[in-house]
Amino acid sequence: MKNNRVLFASLSLAAVLFSGFATPLFRPAPVKELAVTAANLTMYWIDTEGGAATLLVTPAGESVLIDTGNPGGRDAERIFQVARNVAGLKQIDHLVTTHWHIDHYGGAAELAQKIPIIEVIDKGVPASLPEDQNFARNIKPYQDMAVKKRSLIKPNETIKLQRLAKGLPNLTIRFVGVDKKFVAVTKAVKSAETCENATDKAPDTSDNANSTVLVMDYGPFRFFDGGDLTWNIEKNLVCPDNLVGTVDVFQVNHHGLDQSNNPLLIKNLSPTVSIMNNGTRKGGGPETITTLRNTPSIQAAYQLHKNIRVDSQFNTQEPYIANLEENCKANYIKLSVAPDGKKYTVSIPATNHQKTFTTKTVH
Ligand SMILES: [Zn+2]
Structure with missing residues (x-):
């Protein structure tokens, strides 16, 4: 598949270049982009x-799509636009x-109306959910969509992915665990940050x-989604x-809310880049932002939105924010890992922001 794409891209590029000499319809940019990204591992925060x-x-x-946003049409359409276009x-x-x-x-369920979803992987739907009185009704469209597509998550299992072309590093997406049961995905190492003085918060019964925790490894590159x-x-x-172990890219837990993002976790994961899927008025809590700022390994902390609440001084620097206005254009954040996994570039295409990072060599 990949080889075909690369070949197709190269042929198209050649065709465009060739025809470009004879015709004014010479538009190289989109073809060039395809040729460059074809062998990369790419991620999008929609x-x-x-x-x-x-x-x-x-x-x-x-x-592989991890989570599908809210019902109501808007989010399914945004996911569809990024996925297809x-x-x-x-x-x-x-x-x-x-x-x-x-x-x-x-x-x-709305997304499945727009684009086929082949396999649905989750931890199994409970009969009821104490925090959601309407759970049975809310989950029904999902349940109907997932019929005969279901795989249940088990700790330490990986998603079955197609083999990559020869010469590319191994790619695995492994479940660290679900329902508070975790396994070591790496040779368990003593924590660098001391556990003894940790303070707990009020127990969370929700x-x-x-939540499912997964780790994606592509050669030396590691991504964490909790x-x-x-x-x-x-x-x-x-x-x-x-x-x-340590990671390169940390998807900030729980949209950056302060009930989550224990500094013990973040400092031990020691990410180079953090990416927060917050809203204008949701997530991006003062405590979380402070923890990210105080984590020495972090070179860039991205946010999908500028937090515009009264505590709006708690934001990352503006070049790292995909959407600055409340009435936003739904700009996405893109991450592209080089074919050898040794470098990756985070970009916000709508603002022309782009920054390249070197992958850690030891996790
Ligand atoms: Zn959430």
């Missing part, structure tokens, strides 16, 4: 206004739903605490042993 929708596209052109996808090969809150599964995992359970990932 704006669902404080929900979650993270799209991964492998160098083989296979797609930006990533060039004809289907979503694997949908992972991290937990049973509507800002994470709400757009799934499904956030049961859904909406909350403070006390985050600690279990790194205390007494760090089950994840």
